[in-house]
Amino acid sequence: MTKICSLWLLLLLCFPQIPDAREKDPEARMDATLSAAQKAQEKVEAFLQEEERQRQAIRALEAEVEALIYENHMLEKRMARQQERLLALEGEGEEAAGLARLVEPLLGDLLTFLEKRMEGLVPFRLEERKGRLQTLRSALEDGEMDTQSRFRRALEVVEAELNLGLFPDAAAATVAVEGEMLHGTLLHLGAAGLFFLSPDKALVARWSGERGLFLPLDATAARSVERAFAMVERRVPAGLIWLTLPEVP
The missing domain is CATH 1.20.5 (Single alpha-helices involved in coiled-coils or other helix-helix interfaces)
Known part of the structure; x- marks a missing residue:
């Protein structure tokens, strides 16, 4: 009886509009x-x-x-890796701070040494060299600059000083020769010394470190130095010069 009623209900649902057969x-x-x-x-x-x-x-x-x-799993991994990096950076920061405490005083000592050293060297391109030292001093006094940048500046100054006189070099300058201020050209020949040539080539002098002034050269040495000037300025082809110079005290 129950099955018949269910079938009848299903027919009513599926066929609600079946008309009366009569x-x-x-x-x-x-x-x-x-x-x-x-x-x-x-x-x-x-x-x-x-x-x-x-x-x-x-x-x-x-x-x-x-x-x-x-995505959540990957984010957790990335966060864990970033945390590891932060911890590593903190360790590196502490190590860098300890290294900076050692390096900073050495940079100050280096600057003092370079300033004193410059007083005993030949007076060649002094303005440029003093400018580099002043730049280094400003870097050491700059609280915003890190130790790495200061150290890089110090290396640049040291490299420039070490290269001074390594190759022949000429520069315009005003110097005192026998008590007279003269305009001319300086020629740095490394171990051979620092020379001065007047514009009219009438005077050639060599720097005396002990006396702290330029001393005129004789005619023979002056001609050799003049030829060296011409080679450096590329007015004549490069060649070998036999430069006989007297002892300059």
């Missing part, structure tokens, strides 16, 4: 039944389509949940 002829009843069956089929298909859409939406949500879980 009201119409068999052909009309058949058309009405087919129409009702078609509508019922459309409802079933609509229900199935809706169910499929919901399943697809659920699958999309599940995929999004999996992606979020993976």
Whole structure:
């Protein structure tokens, strides 16, 4: 009895508009039944389509949940790695601070040494050299500059000083020769010394470190120095010069 009632309810749901068999002829009843069956089929298909859409939406949500879980996992790994880097940087910072405490006083001593050393060297390109020392001093006094940058500046100054006189070099200058201020050209020949040549080439002098002044050379030495000047200024082809110079105290 229960099964019959359920079947009857299902028929009522699927075929709600089946007309009374006593009201119409068999052909009309058949058309009405087919129409009702078609509508019922459309409802079933609509229900199935809706169910499929919901399943697809659920699958999309599940995929999004999996992606979020993976992303969260990767973020946790990145955060852990960044934390490790921060700890390493803190250790490096402490090590760098300790190194800076050792290096900074040495840079100050180096600056003092270079200033005293410059007083005993030949007076060649003094303005440039003093300017580099002043730049280094400013770097050491600059609270915003780190130790690495200060050390780099110090290396630049030391390199420039070591290269002084390594190759022949000429520069315009005003010097005192026998108590007279003269404009001319200085020629640095390294170990051979520092020489001065007047514009009219009438005077050639050599620097005396002990006496702290330029002393004129004799005619023979002056001609050799003049030729060296011409080679450095590329007015004549480079060649070998035999430069015989007297001892300059």
